[in-house]
Amino acid sequence: MADNHLVSKKHQPKGLEILYEDRDIIVVDKINGLLSMGTDRDKHNSAHFYLNNYVTKGNPRSKERVYIVHRLDRDTSGILVFAKTEKAKMFLQENWSDFKKKYVAVVSGNFNDKEGIIESYLTENKMFKVYSTKNKAIGKFAKTGYRVIKETEKYSLLEIELFTGRKNQIRVHFADMGHPVIGDKVYGNTDKSVKRLALHSCSLTITHPYTQKEMTFETGIPQYFNTLMNLKGNKSQK
Template structure:
């Protein structure tokens, strides 16, 4: 398995995670992005023994895109603090079933976790068990009954993007768990497109960008123009 390396230095390793691969957390012997990354570092730098990598950001199994790993504990601590303080900026692309009524806006809901079914439920008003979930979106392209949207997270809840768009009647294409009735070649049509952080030692802002994967090729006509207009 080959995974694109988007950026690498003594402090960071930024990868373009393929859909269908867990970021981490599976039993030993099962492939994850983290196990691949550790083997990559071990071979590239001829490191014997255990390799340290801290997972700073992660993506759901069916989601592709930018994932940030820290190569030192100090970098992991500094980057994790940025995420806790909402200083990082994450933007995603998603192909929706249907077109949002307004081309851009903010979604605000309350998320309740259902551990039994490994999913979340959306509430439209505060509840004792609910956690606030907010995101901004703008529509980049529309064709027929599908829309390409760019999403910026304000909060970072589990399954947030997937559940919130399903709640407004526009599930992500291929996301059967949250109501899509359409198939998608691999995973779902949700991609971690951009991630912006302050480098833990250089103290400079850096943005990492991942192009849509091959599984998106069938929808190239929908996102090609958005790629050309990207900064």
């Protein structure tokens, strides 16, 4: 059971909807534009900072805190899980590759193959931009699955399964295919009319660090994605 009684309006974390909470974990739905964790430039505008403030109820002497397990890009919205103990953090991170992660995205263009797998080796350049390389010695293996849910003349709405969790993996893989994620100014979609990066973590299945039970957390497709898909007549894929 979630500890719903802990939710206080006064300390409700900014930009986050709490999906589930107990003594070991806290699962949230993050808005786009919010960092998962702070940086040297921006230490306070992050999910991690707001959740620490939430669990301590603003009391700097509190021993309560949250621990980072994984991250989403600032411009990606969706499900984030944080641990509330170091033991829970270690368990989740050690088993992270076994957990099931699904995303939804709106990308440019239409696909000949309405379902498929993308594989490559990813590395970073000196400007910290991720790209695919054929050099296995410097790249890390990345694997992404996709299925077309709906199409318009301009866009495709995809359900994406992340088999590996490399930095910017989804964005690079679909840019490589010539179908960059809508709103992605870094990897090739420069449509200025788009308000945000159309990438959302919609489903996460984990093993609970204490009960060892499988738990799945889900959100719906962001309304803005549906707005993009309804700009023109569409055709659904069954």
